[in-house]
Amino acid sequence: MKIATEAAQIGLQRDTRTGAVTVPIYQTATFRHPGLGQSTGYDYSRSGNPTRQALEEGLAVLEGGCRGFAYASGMAAITSLMFLFKQGDHLIVTEDLYGGSYRLFEKLFQQFGLSFSYVDTSDIELVRQAIRPNTRALFVESLTNPLLKVADVEKLAALCKERDMLCIVDNTFLTPYLLRCLDLGADITVYSGSKYLAGHNDTVCGLVAVKDPALAEQVYFHQNGAGAVLGPQDSWLTVRGIKTLTIRMDRQQENALAIAQWLTLHPQVAKVHYPGLPDHPGHELMKQRGKGFGAMIAFEVTEPHLVNTLLMKTRLISFAESLGGVESLITFPAVQTHADIEPETLKRLGINHLLLRLSVGIEDKDDLIADLAQAFAGGEPE
Numbered sequence: 001m002k003i004a005t006e007a008a009q010i011g012l013q014r015d016t017r018t019g020a021v022t023v024p025i026y027q028t029a030t031f032r033h034p035g036l037g038q039s040t041g042y043d044y045s046r047s048g049n050p051t052r053q054a055l056e057e058g059l060a061v062l063e064g065g066c067r068g069f070a071y072a073s074g075m076a077a078i079t080s081l082m083f084l085f086k087q088g089d090h091l092i093v094t095e096d097l098y099g100g101s102y103r104l105f106e107k108l109f110q111q112f113g114l115s116f117s118y119v120d121t122s123d124i125e126l127v128r129q130a131i132r133p134n135t136r137a138l139f140v141e142s143l144t145n146p147l148l149k150v151a152d153v154e155k156l157a158a159l160c161k162e163r164d165m166l167c168i169v170d171n172t173f174l175t176p177y178l179l180r181c182l183d184l185g186a187d188i189t190v191y192s193g194s195k196y197l198a199g200h201n202d203t204v205c206g207l208v209a210v211k212d213p214a215l216a217e218q219v220y221f222h223q224n225g226a227g228a229v230l231g232p233q234d235s236w237l238t239v240r241g242i243k244t245l246t247i248r249m250d251r252q253q254e255n256a257l258a259i260a261q262w263l264t265l266h267p268q269v270a271k272v273h274y275p276g277l278p279d280h281p282g283h284e285l286m287k288q289r290g291k292g293f294g295a296m297i298a299f300e301v302t303e304p305h306l307v308n309t310l311l312m313k314t315r316l317i318s319f320a321e322s323l324g325g326v327e328s329l330i331t332f333p334a335v336q337t338h339a340d341i342e343p344e345t346l347k348r349l350g351i352n353h354l355l356l357r358l359s360v361g362i363e364d365k366d367d368l369i370a371d372l373a374q375a376f377a378g379g380e381p382e
């Protein structure tokens with residue numbers, strides 16, 4: 001079946017006792033055993049909870065994976081994946097990475113003997129050159145944050161296979177609706193479900209999908225062992241969110257394209273990064289590999305004072321971190337989301353003090369454009 005159908009039907013028909021249409025919230029820590037040495041299949045909610053399981057199985061279906069896992073946050077999910085590695089292992093990582101992932105790798109896992117090289121993963125030759133004898137994995141963002149560089153997941157996964165490395169894709173910006181990374185050969189996809197999957201700026205969660213059963217068994221061992229699982233209420237909210245994933249993203253992409261085109265023509269905008277624009281370097285690749293271009297836009301204004309003006313004067317669009325929800329948000333990556341990355345690195349990556357990032361929501365596009373227009377106008381000295 002098509003992904004819109006699978007998403008809408010997630011969690012259905014799980015309660016045979018009452019026939020409840022949606023999955024119940026099993027708000028319980030523990031489960032009664034029917035007899036000595038017997039189990040209902042559930043013993044304790046860290047190890048398994050039916051509401052969380054509905055989400056985990058639903059994600060596995062959307063991804064075409066064998067198994068899914070839900071965590072307390074995207075960072076908890078990524079942390080859990082790092083337990084696949086041991087002291088001395090080396091990973092290659094996308095250079096313009098989510099700031100929190102960078103912080104996790106450099107400030108936490110480096111002290112346990114893992115090492116990380118940061119490369120432009122939109123260039124497969126640079127990835128190949130970065131491989132060392134102890135390289136165990138590639139951790140790649142399919143669409144990067146905030147500059148929206150596009151990785152060729154299919155080619156990268158093939159390279160990983162050839163070199164016996166795990167290919168882990170942070171597909172948060174695209175979701176399985178727009179890019180099916182496991183089908184393209186990746187071993188693991190990881191998500192901040194707090195973004196498009198839950199989709200309403202109301203839940204923090206992390207998700208992982210795994211293709212191979214033996215690898216999934218290891219990931220489960222770490223999920224249960226480290227224990228940063230998603231609670232039943234938040235699992236339910238995420239199931240609820242995923243049901244409308246495809247229609248939300250359709251609208252968000254339609255809005256994003258209109259806004260990106262409008263920004264391109266604005267005299268106070270110097271540069272627009274949106275992969276849906278034909279002159280974006282990743283445009284053709286995304287057209288071939290995926291089903292859309294997402295709804296994140298980064299743009300540079302012409303004057304530094306415009307940054308504050310836009311952040312303060314937009315009324316509909318909220319100045320806030322995060323992305324992917326139904327409400328549009330604007331943020332200033334150099335200061336807000338990427339503060340943990342060294343200034344020289346930010347400079348090299350092009351994350352400068354003129355760059356703003358928009359997460360386009362499902363509002364009416366004319367209202368969003370009108371909001372940006374009045375904010376720009378408010379910044380002009382009379």
Ligand SMILES: *Cc1c(COP(=O)(O)O)cnc(C)c1O
Nearest residue numbers: 073074075098170172192194205
């Ligand atoms: C937000 C985000 C994360 C972290 O997820 P949380 O749910 O905030 O812990 C990881 N990767 C990307 C690309 C993100 O946007």
